[in-house]
Amino acid sequence: xxxxxxxxxxxxxxxVEPAGAVLDDHSVAVAKGRIVAVLPSGEAQQRFEARExxxxxxxxxxxxxxxxxxxxxxxxxxxxADDLPxxxxxxxxxxxxxxxxxxxxxxxDGTLLACAEMLRGGVTCFxxxxxxxxxxxxxxxxxxxxxxxxxxxxxxxxxxxADADDYIAKGLAARDALKEEPLLSFCMAPHAPYTxxxxxxxxxxxxxxxxxxxxxxxxxxxxxxxxxxxxxxxxRPLERLRALGMLGPRLIAAHAVHVTDREIGMLAxxxxxxxHCPSSNLKLASGFAPVAAMLARGIxxxxxxxxxxxxxxxxLFQE
Numbered sequence: 001x002x003x004x005x006x007x008x009x010x011x012x013x014x015x016v017e018p019a020g021a022v023l024d025d026h027s028v029a030v031a032k033g034r035i036v037a038v039l040p041s042g043e044a045q046q047r048f049e050a051r052e053x054x055x056x057x058x059x060x061x062x063x064x065x066x067x068x069x070x071x072x073x074x075x076x077x078x079x080x081a082d083d084l085p086x087x088x089x090x091x092x093x094x095x096x097x098x099x100x101x102x103x104x105x106x107x108x109d110g111t112l113l114a115c116a117e118m119l120r121g122g123v124t125c126f127x128x129x130x131x132x133x134x135x136x137x138x139x140x141x142x143x144x145x146x147x148x149x150x151x152x153x154x155x156x157x158x159x160x161x162a163d164a165d166d167y168i169a170k171g172l173a174a175r176d177a178l179k180e181e182p183l184l185s186f187c188m189a190p191h192a193p194y195t196x197x198x199x200x201x202x203x204x205x206x207x208x209x210x211x212x213x214x215x216x217x218x219x220x221x222x223x224x225x226x227x228x229x230x231x232x233x234x235x236r237p238l239e240r241l242r243a244l245g246m247l248g249p250r251l252i253a254a255h256a257v258h259v260t261d262r263e264i265g266m267l268a269x270x271x272x273x274x275x276h277c278p279s280s281n282l283k284l285a286s287g288f289a290p291v292a293a294m295l296a297r298g299i300x301x302x303x304x305x306x307x308x309x310x311x312x313x314x315x316l317f318q319e
Contacts, residue, residue: 001046001047001048001049002047002048002049003031003048003049003050003051004029004030004031004036004048004049004050004051005030005031005032005050005051005052006029006030006031006050006051006052006053006054007027007028007029007030007044007045007048007050007052007053007054008027008028008030008054008056008061009025009026009027009041009044009045009053009054009055009056009057010025010026010027010028010056010057010059010060010061011024011025011056011057011058011059011060012024012025012026012059012060012061013026013027013028013038013060013061014060014061014062014063015038015063016063022060023038023040025040025041025042026038026039026040026041026044026061027039027040027041027044027045028061029044029047029048029050033182062122063124064122064123064124064125065121065122065123065124065125065303065316066123066124066125066126066127066302067118067123067125067126067127067303067304067305067314067316068127068252068254068273068275068276068302068303068304069127069129069216069252069254069255069275069277069304069305069306070114070126070127070128070129070304070305070306070307070314071128071129071130071306071307071309072110072111072114072115072118072126072128072130072136072139072307072314073102073106073107073108073109073110073111073114073130073131073136073307074110074130074307074308074309074310075110075111075113075114075117075307075308075314076101076106076109076110076113077094077097077110077307077308077309078308078309078312079309079312080093080094080097080309081093081094081309082283083283084284085222085224085284085285085286086221086222086224086284086285086286087222087224089284089310094309098131098158098159099158099159102131102132102158102159102160103132103159104132104134104135105135107130107131107132107135107136107139108132108135108136108138108139109139111128111130111135111136111139111140112139112142112143114126114139114308114314115139115140115142115143115145116143117308117313117314117315118145118314119143119145121314121315121316121317122316122317123145123314123316124145124146125145125146125147125148126140126145126146126147126148127147127148127150127187127216127252127275127304128147128148128149128150129150129152129187129189129191129216129254130150130152131152131158131159131160131161132160133149133150133151133152133171133174133186134174134177134178136149137149137174137178137181137184140183140184141181141183141184144183145183146183146184146185147183147184147185148184148185148186148187148214148216149174149175149178149184149185149186149187150171150186150187150188150189150216151167151168151171151172151174151175151186151187151188151189151213152167152171152189152190152191153167153168153171153188153189153190153191153196153200153204154167154191154195154196155195155196155197155200156195164196164197164199164200164203165203168200168203168204168207171186171189172207174186175211186213187213187214187215187216187252188204188207188208188213188214188215188216189215189216189217190204190215190217191217191218192217192218192219192221192225193217193218193219193225193229193237193240193241194225194228194229194237196217198240198244201241201244201246202244202245205244205245205246208250213250214250214251214252215246215250215251215252216252216254216275217241217246217251217252217253217254218253218254218255219237219238219241219253219254219255219256220236220237220238220253220255220256220257220258220259220263221254221255221256221257221258221281221286222257222258222284222286222287223258223287225237225258226258236263238259238263238266238267242266242270247266247267247270247272248270248271248272249270249271249272249273251270251272251273252272252273252274252275252302253267253272253273253274253275254274254275254277254304254306255275255276255277255280255281255286255289256274256276256289256294257281257286257287257288257289258287259289259290261293264290264293264294264297264299265297267294267297267299268294268297268298268299271300272299272300273299273300273301273302274289274291274294274299274300274301274302275302275303275304276289276291276301276302276303276304276319277303277304277305277306277311277319278303278319279305279306279311279312279313279318279319280304280305280306280307280310280311283310283311283312284310303316303319304319305319
């Protein structure tokens with residue numbers, strides 16, 4: 001018999017592939033942190049000798065969930081400035097609070113709390129965008145959860161970095177230090193079109209191509225974002241990013257609430273992904289994303305919670 005670390009036998013196993021399959025009385029065998037087999041439970045008990053055998057006779061076993069858009073450390077800001085529109089919430093409350101409180105210790109503590117909450121809700125991987133990614137990495141590794149950590153960028157200074165180049169340099173240094181960690185990966189994570197310049201976006205596109213990294217950003221979250229872009233850049237944010245080379249399979253666009261049919265077609269044609277954050281969109285009165293139209297065009301739509309401060313929970317089943 002083959003030795004494995006863990007054998008999970010469930011009434012039903014629902015795999016990612018083939019889509020729609022429900023496997024009756026199946027088991028999942030795990031060795032050295034990897035799934036080595038999915039097979040009928042009777043066959044599994046004859047083939048494997050497990051150090052630990054978990055029997056879930058009345059359960060459906062599904063793969064771990066992926067939280068596609070998070071600001072994990074903001075669990076420590078849960079409930080701050082409720083019932084406000086996004087830009088008022090950010091400029092008058094969140095950004096000032098972050099200026100006062102955010103530090104490596106803040107990020108570690110808040111992220112560790114977020115990891116515990118997400119793991120309890122079945123999330124085993126989160127796509128993160130926040131300051132001090134090395135502190136978030138430490139928390140994720142301690143919790144044993146996978147994380148895609150954002151190399152963030154803003155144009156304005158914070159306690160983490162002085163300017164866009166400094167944010168990127170520090171994020172890349174964190175990636176270099178942690179790139180051998182099997183639970184961690186990295187994304188380029190320019191915050192949003194209203195906080196990042198053309199020059200910085202162009203630099204991020206170049207780095208993403210050189211290092212083969214995804215690009216994770218907020219996009220078309222509010223109507224105000226679009227109106228400000230039209231005034232400042234004479235273009236809607238998506239069109240501006242298209243001209244800068246941002247659109248493509250690397251792009252993970254968070255929210256995408258206010259998109260036209262033409263823009264949905266553009267995102268589909270370019271192979272971009274959407275992080276749909278329904279609770280956050282409602283709490284901040286941003287609106288309803290046209291998810292049905294996106295799915296109909298074949299766009300890859302994942303679910304995100306956003307930060308706990310703009311949601312109150314990190315529960316993908318609630319989403």
